[in-house]
Amino acid sequence: xxxxxxxxxxxxxxxxxxxxxxxxxxxxxxxxxxxxxxxxxxxxxxxxxxxxxxxxxxxxxxxxxxxxxxxxxxxxxxxxxxxxxxxxxxxxxxxxxxxxxxxxxxxxxxxxxxxxxxxxxxxxxxxxxxxxxxxxxxxxxxxxxxxxxxxxxxxxxxxxxxxxxxxxxxxxxxxxxxxxxxxxxxxxxxxxxxxxxxxxxxxxxxxxxx
Amino acid sequence: xxxxxxxxxxxxxxxxxxxxxxxxxxxxxxxxxxxxxxxxxxxxxxxxxxxxxxxxxxxxxxxxxxxxxxxxxxxxxxxxxxxxxxxxxxxxxxxxxxxxxxxxxxxxxxxxxxxxxxxxxxxxxxxxxxxxxxxxxxxxxxxxxxxxxxxxxxxxxxxxxxxxxxxxxxxxxxxxxxxxxxxxxxxxxxxxxxxxxxxxxxxxxxxxxxxxxxxxxxxxxxxxxxxxxxxxxxxxxxxxxxxxxxxxxxxxxxxxx
Numbered sequence: 001x002x003x004x005x006x007x008x009x010x011x012x013x014x015x016x017x018x019x020x021x022x023x024x025x026x027x028x029x030x031x032x033x034x035x036x037x038x039x040x041x042x043x044x045x046x047x048x049x050x051x052x053x054x055x056x057x058x059x060x061x062x063x064x065x066x067x068x069x070x071x072x073x074x075x076x077x078x079x080x081x082x083x084x085x086x087x088x089x090x091x092x093x094x095x096x097x098x099x100x101x102x103x104x105x106x107x108x109x110x111x112x113x114x115x116x117x118x119x120x121x122x123x124x125x126x127x128x129x130x131x132x133x134x135x136x137x138x139x140x141x142x143x144x145x146x147x148x149x150x151x152x153x154x155x156x157x158x159x160x161x162x163x164x165x166x167x168x169x170x171x172x173x174x175x176x177x178x179x180x181x182x183x184x185x186x187x188x189x190x191x192x193x194x195x196x197x198x199x200x201x202x203x204x205x206x207x208x209x210x
Numbered sequence: 211x212x213x214x215x216x217x218x219x220x221x222x223x224x225x226x227x228x229x230x231x232x233x234x235x236x237x238x239x240x241x242x243x244x245x246x247x248x249x250x251x252x253x254x255x256x257x258x259x260x261x262x263x264x265x266x267x268x269x270x271x272x273x274x275x276x277x278x279x280x281x282x283x284x285x286x287x288x289x290x291x292x293x294x295x296x297x298x299x300x301x302x303x304x305x306x307x308x309x310x311x312x313x314x315x316x317x318x319x320x321x322x323x324x325x326x327x328x329x330x331x332x333x334x335x336x337x338x339x340x341x342x343x344x345x346x347x348x349x350x351x352x353x354x355x356x357x358x359x360x361x362x363x364x365x366x367x368x369x370x371x372x373x374x375x376x377x378x379x380x381x382x383x384x385x386x387x388x389x390x391x392x393x394x395x396x397x398x399x400x401x402x403x404x405x406x407x408x409x410x411x412x413x414x415x416x417x418x419x420x421x422x423x424x425x426x427x428x429x430x431x432x433x434x435x436x437x438x439x440x441x442x443x444x445x446x447x448x449x450x451x452x453x454x455x456x457x458x459x460x461x462x463x464x465x466x467x
């Protein structure tokens with residue numbers, strides 16, 4: 001009898017914990033709102049950022065919002081079907097270099113969002129068994145066509161994470177697919193790693209020079 | 211309904227195309243099935259880049275420098291308002307009544323309350339500008355895009371959208387406003403320059419993001435067109451397995467339901 005009670009108790013406790021853990025996952029639309037609002041506020045509070053000094057923005061992003069981005073998946077998406085032919089070590093290097101390039105691109109895109117622009121969040125509904133969703137936003141600027149910016153999110157054990165960002169229908173991730181597969185087919189996976197590393201180096205030198 | 215057929219203009223385009231063919235002959239690698247003319251396209255892309263660097267961009271920067279931003283917005287709004295007419299017509303051709311109501315409503319509001327389209331009053335009230343053209347209409351009607359095709363000066367296109375572009379030019383009401391040929395060509399010129407100047411900020415993003423600018427722009431163009439044809443929900447892009455689905459090799463041919 002006692003044993004049965006204990007079992008019931010554990011079962012209940014387990015269930016309780018499970019629901020708490022569930023509840024603690026920030027819903028994906030909330031998360032997108034947080035990420036974009038924090039960045040918007042950060043970009044607009046500093047005049048040097050407005051002039052396009054993105055290194056500060058990158059440092060800040062590393063410490064705050066980038067934990068919500070799944071760069072592993074992004075790299076896998078960009079590399080496409082050739083991903084499997086890369087060794088784990090190569091995969092690690094690919095993620096490292098591509099992450100660097102992407103962060104820079106995101107930062108470049110985001111410093112352009114000035115005070116006169118607003119971010120609108122489209123209605124979003126989360127179903128309990130959703131594993132992958134798209135959160136849609138609209139960047140509105142007076143005197144210009146609004147731009148659709150959509151965040152593809154996946155459910156991980158500890159949180160939702162961004163794995164793709166599309167602007168006006170153009171994925172900032174899969175847009176690389178053709179260039180990457182062409183490079184792999186001519187120079188192999190190492191060729192792609194080198195290409196990305198060279199690109200990053202060139203960009204670093206450029207930002208140091210200016 | 212004016213057709214650009216001045217003889218010297220034609221000669222000039224022929225020269226540009228020839229230059230593209232000559233520079234582009236080296237690359238014939240097969241990569242993207244949507245881009246069988248990659249050799250020519252890369253050549254034309256380089257020619258366009260060169261023309262842009264030495265001519266268009268410097269003029270656009272000058273224009274951007276001389277004209278303060280508020281004035282530039284007026285110019286943008288003015289042409290944008292004229293453009294909204296055909297955006298609305300294309301909405302109708304695609305059977306999208308609600309969208310047409312929004313876009314033609316914009317024209318009515320902005321032409322009257324916005325002083326002939328100088329101010330985007332409608333946009334500020336939440337009637338946002340949208341995107342549409344004959345290329346999209348053809349796509350929704352089931353016309354496949356055909357091979358990717360880089361146009362002289364104008365850049366990324368495909369066969370369908372080249373015809374679409376010609377239809378856009380022919381149907382544009384600009385010639386009703388600017389009847390005098392000089393004024394007409396000047397209007398197109400200013401419009402082109404204004405568009406180019408507006409693209410200046412986006413350029414750095416692409417410049418720094420692209421590992422190969424040609425294919426980056428090409429693939430962005432194709433994704434963007436597909437997105438327009440499918441009204442923001444192109445198929446396949448959300449495919450879960452990254453190994454699968456080269457969705458963008460499909461086209462918008464079967465877009466309309």
